[in-house]
Amino acid sequence: MKTKPKTKAKTLYEKIWDAHVVRDSKDEPTILYIDLHMIHEVTSPQAFTGLETRGITVRRPDQTIATMDHSVPSTGRKSFPWLDALAQKQVEMLATNCKKYGITLHDLDSAHQGIVHVIGPELGITRPGRTIVCGDSHTSTHGAFGALAFGIGTSEVEHVLATQCLLQQKTKNMAITINGTLKPGVFSKDIILRIINEIGIGGGTGYTLEYRGSAIRALSMEARMTICNMSIEAGARAGIIAPDETTIEYLSKRVKFENNTEREQTIKGWREWASDEDATFDREVVIDADSIEPMVTWGTNPGMSVGITGVVPNGGNEEIAGALEYMGLTGGQKMQGQPVDYVFIGSCTNSRIEDLRIAARIMKNKKIAKGITAFVVPGSQEVKKVAEAEKLHEVFLAAGCEWREPGCSMCIAMNGDMVPAGKYCASTSNRNFIGRQGKGARTFLMSPAMAALAAIEGRIEDIRAHLENV
Amino acid sequence: MAKEKFQNFTSRLAPLRMDNVDTDQIIPARYLKATDKKGFGEHLFQDLRFEEDGTTPKPDFPLNKPEFKGAQILLARENFGCGSSREHAPWALLGYGFKAIIAASFADIFRNNSSKNGLLLIELPYQDVDMMHGDVLEDPSKEASVNLEAQTVTWKGQQYTFPNNPFMKKMLLEGLDDIGYTLSFGNDIDEYEKKMSDRI
Numbered sequence: 001m002k003t004k005p006k007t008k009a010k011t012l013y014e015k016i017w018d019a020h021v022v023r024d025s026k027d028e029p030t031i032l033y034i035d036l037h038m039i040h041e042v043t044s045p046q047a048f049t050g051l052e053t054r055g056i057t058v059r060r061p062d063q064t065i066a067t068m069d070h071s072v073p074s075t076g077r078k079s080f081p082w083l084d085a086l087a088q089k090q091v092e093m094l095a096t097n098c099k100k101y102g103i104t105l106h107d108l109d110s111a112h113q114g115i116v117h118v119i120g121p122e123l124g125i126t127r128p129g130r131t132i133v134c135g136d137s138h139t140s141t142h143g144a145f146g147a148l149a150f151g152i153g154t155s156e157v158e159h160v161l162a163t164q165c166l167l168q169q170k171t172k173n174m175a176i177t178i179n180g181t182l183k184p185g186v187f188s189k190d191i192i193l194r195i196i197n198e199i200g201i202g203g204g205t206g207y208t209l210e211y212r213g214s215a216i217r218a219l220s221m222e223a224r225m226t227i228c229n230m231s232i233e234a235g236a237r238a239g240i241i242a243p244d245e246t247t248i249e250y251l252s253k254r255v256k257f258e259n260n261t262e263r264e265q266t267i268k269g270w271r272e273w274a275s276d277e278d279a280t281f282d283r284e285v286v287i288d289a290d291s292i293e294p295m296v297t298w299g300t301n302p303g304m305s306v307g308i309t310g311v312v313p314n315g316g317n318e319e320i321a322g323a324l325e326y327m328g329l330t331g332g333q334k335m336q337g338q339p340v341d342y343v344f345i346g347s348c349t350n351s352r353i354e355d356l357r358i359a360a361r362i363m364k365n366k367k368i369a370k371g372i373t374a375f376v377v378p379g380s381q382e383v384k385k386v387a388e389a390e391k392l393h394e395v396f397l398a399a400g401c402e403w404r405e406p407g408c409s410m411c412i413a414m415n416g417d418m419v420p421a422g423k424y425c426a427s428t429s430n431r432n433f434i435g436r437q438g439k440g441a442r443t444f445l446m447s448p449a450m451a452a453l454a455a456i457e458g459r460i461e462d463i464r465a466h467l468e469n470v
Numbered sequence: 471m472a473k474e475k476f477q478n479f480t481s482r483l484a485p486l487r488m489d490n491v492d493t494d495q496i497i498p499a500r501y502l503k504a505t506d507k508k509g510f511g512e513h514l515f516q517d518l519r520f521e522e523d524g525t526t527p528k529p530d531f532p533l534n535k536p537e538f539k540g541a542q543i544l545l546a547r548e549n550f551g552c553g554s555s556r557e558h559a560p561w562a563l564l565g566y567g568f569k570a571i572i573a574a575s576f577a578d579i580f581r582n583n584s585s586k587n588g589l590l591l592i593e594l595p596y597q598d599v600d601m602m603h604g605d606v607l608e609d610p611s612k613e614a615s616v617n618l619e620a621q622t623v624t625w626k627g628q629q630y631t632f633p634n635n636p637f638m639k640k641m642l643l644e645g646l647d648d649i650g651y652t653l654s655f656g657n658d659i660d661e662y663e664k665k666m667s668d669r670i
Binding site for chain 1: 503
């Protein structure tokens with residue numbers, strides 16, 4: 001009896017890859033088709049100049065979308081000229097380029113302006129099975145929807161504008177399985193910080209990470225985005241989560257369908273984007289969700305972290321010594337009780353409505369500690385609108401926080417929002433690199449719940465001791 | 471668009487004996503506001519290179535030492551270029567005068583960005599990189615010769631072979647440009663779009 005030849009089992013990454021191959025060749029990289037290209041003001045100007053020098057145009061303006069997020073002020077931005085003339089020039093150039101090439105731009109007057117990785121999903125254009133790129137390393141965020149999404153440099157932005165394709169080499173596949181249930185007070189930010197701590201900041205280099213397991217399935221889309229967002233902090237090309245009912249429920253509200261048939265067919269198609277059961281991964285990592293504590297970084301990269309009850313490493317190599325010196329911490333000290341000066345709740349990692357709801361629950365009827373400066377910066381105009389309808393901003397303002405306009409703000413500190421040298425910041429962002437939040441600034445990465453608690457207490461505390469509000 | 475062809479060269483090494491040098495160290499975000507590719511070299515490693523005032527060179531930083539001035543090869547270590555996707559990082563390295571970087575490993579996006587700008591990344595085993603660091607400390611005047619065709623670095627009379635993607639190598643040696651290459655397959659892209667018009 002003849003058996004039907006079995007097709008090779010594939011990972012979700014391989015399936016998306018195969019569906020986007022324009023040209024494959026033995027000795028040359030694959031030409032991979034890009035479904036959606038998102039652009040912003042900081043990494044696109046030189047790409048448009050490149051097109052002009054070549055005398056060519058944008059191939060698919062209809063598959064390109066733009067917004068302003070990185071260098072835009074988070075306050076007083078409707079009055080020109082801006083204090084920062086160079087930032088103003090960047091947004092003006094983006095507006096001119098979008099107009100010239102017919103690209104939809106969500107500018108500062110748009111109801112959809114916001115951080116690129118927050119607005120893509122909100123607009124319903126981040127979808128399962130799509131290839132999505134942007135000149136920003138946190139493009140991996142969109143992988144939460146079962147899309148293959150990754151960050152590119154400006155030359156590649158120009159490449160996509162010109163050809164709607166990229167030259168790519170296939171990555172390896174890593175499965176990261178999170179089994180079990182998260183304990184109260186532990187969030188998706190803690191999962192990803194724990195993963196980076198385990199595999200290292202270069203541990204994902206050359207891989208696409210697929211997150212799976214019961215603890216991932218239990219997460220909301222917002223929480224999944226936080227995990228995929230920080231895949232790059234482990235060095236990975238991309239992070240991906242296969243779509244399920246949670247994904248479909250989120251997208252059903254945001255994607256416009258012509259009719260019911262189209263709706264059903266599209267959703268049926270989305271469900272097919274999953275790794276085959278017998279697909280092989282080059283590496284597998286398994287973590288028990290019950291073992292994850294609220295995480296805090298103590299050093300100068302996102303892998304230098306510890307559970308809240310843990311202590312800062314005592315000694316070790318030059319890198320640890322250098323990090324402790326920059327951070328002004330002592331080896332062996334506890335993170336719990338560590339004073340902070342600034343609190344930043346925002347960034348493409350943690351500025352979505354769910355993040356703000358959690359932070360507001362903790363800050364409700366409370367005041368931030370004396371001497372603390374706290375910024376709450378919603379990820380998009382939509383997040384801001386919903387938050388204001390729920391009166392979350394009143395909670396933040398009454399507590400003594402700043403409530404700002406959407407953008408990257410104090411995560412990248414390009415727009416004037418920065419932490420002064422030597423000051424400590426409890427931050428929900430993604431990078432604690434030296435100088436990232438301002439020259440000499442010292443960053444502790446943590447979940448929105450932990451950051452909100454740090455604002456109230458004036459120091460890092462264990463959210464699990466304050467669960468009455470969570 | 472034709473670019474400058476990569477030429478083999480010989481140079482001293484400027485050592486940066488640190489792991490995980492991120493792109494925020496290579497070029498801090500506050501310098502990303504230019505809308506062209508010029509001037510980033512001035513701010514390469516800005517906060518590592520200069521004192522608080524932003525202009526006084528830190529005497530201990532290798533790039534500020536007279537013996538490493540003019541070196542065209544940066545000797546780094548593990549996971550160089552991690553972090554953001556900013557292409558301003560290779561622009562800054564090239565603008566400063568580097569043509570190649572030797573390291574034990576490089577971050578993914580930085581690797582792509584470098585190749586597109588003709589900055590050669592030379593990946594060697596950790597122990598070889600570490601040995602070179604030791605050698606440079608001992609005698610900063612030693613020179614390395616880079617040969618891209620042969621994919622070798624000659625150091626102290628010994629050849630070290632580095633891996634290179636054949637396509638990338640061809641593009642660097644011939645001064646070819648990725649966009650021109652992909653545009654030459656315009657028909658394939660047209661066909662793909664036609665075939666996939668339902669999905670797109």
